[in-house]
Amino acid sequence: MGTKKMGADVLTPPPEIENSLALDKLKLSDQGHEGNDCTAEALATAQLLYVVSNPASRELHEEAAKSLPGGNTRSLLHNAPFPIAIKRGSGYSLISEDGHTYTDLVGELTAGLFGHSNPLIHSTLKAALDNVGLSLGATTRLESQHARLMCDRFGLDRVRFTNSGTEANMHAIQAARRYTGKRKVVVFAGGYHGAVFCFASGAPASNNVDLDDWVVAEFNNVADARAKIEGTDGVAAVLVEGMQGAGPCIVGTDDFLQAVQASARKAGAVFILDEVMTSRLAPGGLQSLVSLKPDLTSFGKYLGGGITFGAFGGRLDIMAVYDPRVANSLAHSGTFNNNTLGMSAGYVGLSQIYTPEVAVAFNKVGDDLRSKLQDASVGTKMTVTGRGSVLGIHFLKDGRKELLSVKERQDDVQLKELFGFEMLVDGFWITRRGSIALVMGTPQSELDRFVSCVKRFLKRHEKFVKL
Template identity: 50%
Template sequence: MTEITATTKASSTGGTIALNGAQSTKMGLTLNKELATAEISYTLKNPASEAAHKAASEFMPGGNTRSVLYNRPFPLCMGNGKGNRLWDVDGHEYLDFIGEMTAGLYGHSNEIIRDALFSAFDQHGVNLGAHNLQEAKLASLLCSRFPSIEHLRFCNSGTEANLYALSVARKVTGKRKVVAFNGGYHGGVLGFAHGVSENTVDPGYWILGTYNDREHLESLFETHDDIAAVIVEAMQGAGGCLPGEISFLRSVQSLAAKHGALFVLDEVMTSRLYPSGLQGKYDLQPDLTTLGKYIGGGLAIGAFGGRTELLQTYDPRQSSALPHSGTFNNNTLTMAAGYAGLSQVYTPQANLELNALGDSLRIKLQAIAKGTKMVITGVGAVMTIHFLRHGMPPLRTEDLDKHSVPELKRLFWFWCIERGYWIAERGMISLLLGTTMQDIDLLVKAVDGFVIQYRTELELEI
């Protein structure tokens, strides 16, 4: 992979200035001009990706079947991946710093995962339409890894896991409403980036709280007596990698218990950030936990679990049990890959090492960003680079809505892609196993180049 050196435009030393209206307008014009230039360069260098997008658009709306993967003027089309690297159909190489939005933890060619898949295929077959030995092995391993989970059931995505967990809460409590938080994301039909989204299920049953605001949550409980559950992420992942304050998360737990609601901790994304998830790191005891993404070893999976008496809601031996369907819930390939990944690859020690590497990256980026609009938030190996007018770390999504500079975020994405670093346009970074300190330092160098090149545009506004 070739590193393109940035042209020095100004010093990267931090500073603070006040911008008047004329300066702000001029800066906006400059950013738009830079974006236009970057987009032209992107288009010229990626003709095969553009052609692939046009072909896909003949059969899929916008040539797309997963909204977050779309980028203007067209998305890059990847041809193959190996380890923590990707190659697009135009032949450009990238260091993968997205890791499939945290799900691609094991990289693109882990041999242990590969061997587990081939072994399962050859020895057991696929989709047996019956109980199999692999599902209990993975369930046992997950229960041992996450002490709050005594029993669990598998499904096919984090979305499903959260839907089933909430159905447990409604069945057990006899109540219907659920507290979620602005900026939260709990699946494709459970999104709250800007309130209750149009495709969110049961739109009339949601009560939205403010993340990291205990007093607001307390007021919601005082004004509603029909709350079945509170669902929360210990770090809002899709919402910008905003860490939950420990005192806030513990308040969610205590207030839910006080008012007869269940505390549902969505660890679909965050369970990889500590050997026992962020619940272990922060000493939380959720009633129900939801999992997904990487735990299938790179294949589609979800799981919901918690105390035994709660999971009996789906025990088919009980006459009052709810039905739980899902053709691929115990797919032998997924079960085998998930077990191999957690037992042999992402061991507790490997978990600690990868997240320490992530902490190192975040600290280095924060040092570069000091005194600029660039702000980095996250926990361990998962983080997001923001561009905020005041340069202050955000506590909640309202801070992002009010202070973000989307033009800088988009320009930064083009900058990284041009130099061979695959990150999300929203600024999200998720480290894969196999990422080295040398890889980290290359990304840090690229970010430093961006800060130097656009020092004026990154000046703080007060």
């Protein structure tokens, strides 16, 4: 696993796998492996290799399950038969409890932009601990300087801080409801706006809040968006991602996003652009790439410098509903909204590390990587979506090269899982769903090696990857 196996053209099971008693002892899950027998056989071999190569992770998972439901406290991080446990991170690399080293292509789902040991982030956090302190229960100059920077960078009149992107969207929606006096919110199939704002299946998830207040339209469908926004009574807000992060990385077309904004304005609804994952795609966020001017924008992820963070901001008149100087304004509480670590690291990260010039250059690296991977995918079931430094790798039964909505996404689940297992063997940390968010400082040589490993994967499994 990890760098111990990098670049192998053939995955050879260790001796343990050839022992039938060992196979029985492993008790591997075969859920979701029906279908092509060749794919299933390759997947079973890869999964066996995974198990015998990560005994410490397996043991830690079994111990965690004694205290945490399923040994897990963040659903996305669960993988069958068990997740690999990471011991530490350094720069662009992760080291597992089993001693394997991986190049981090997950980037904490866009939050890990600065890597795992940026010296300026480290010194900033230490300075905050030494000179400011924790949990002061008061306002500090730190929050106002970060707020000013965000307003200038993203074109906001006012901004407020939260602890996550979920909270940012929650408070943005409540601002829209107070401002308009309405309740319904138009969202889009495949959208994800936080733990209780999920629409992956095209309908509100069962644990969503306000289940009766959502109107779900089709993503990248201008006619359906207009009909739902303009034809529904009581719409307070329209909430959309410019690129659906959980898709993963299904990009909204310029025409679609412009139409959504126009329809929201026509209907008298607040247009909320979720930039929790996409604000890193350009100096002024994705909205600056497609000439959008949302009424409110939600933020999160890297803007806390690696510390828990969320924010929402936009028009002065709408944000005024949270002004505590105004009678009957909305309350916005949160013990750690202005925590000193996030305010310090976020400010330094945005002002000194991820400057506008750096953002442009870094996203060009991502565009180049996506282009190389898409070129490699010609004639196969693999396709690559995304924008800039955030991309998604898909294995689709019909092999389409343009993916406009989750409705069009017919995954070859076995191939997707096989790819995830084998990239781990090559020393790359990626999510099973195929999300990639580049980490600053990753050498070009590692990105080129990733492209080479993907090409070898496609060649190695040519008989069931080709269209």
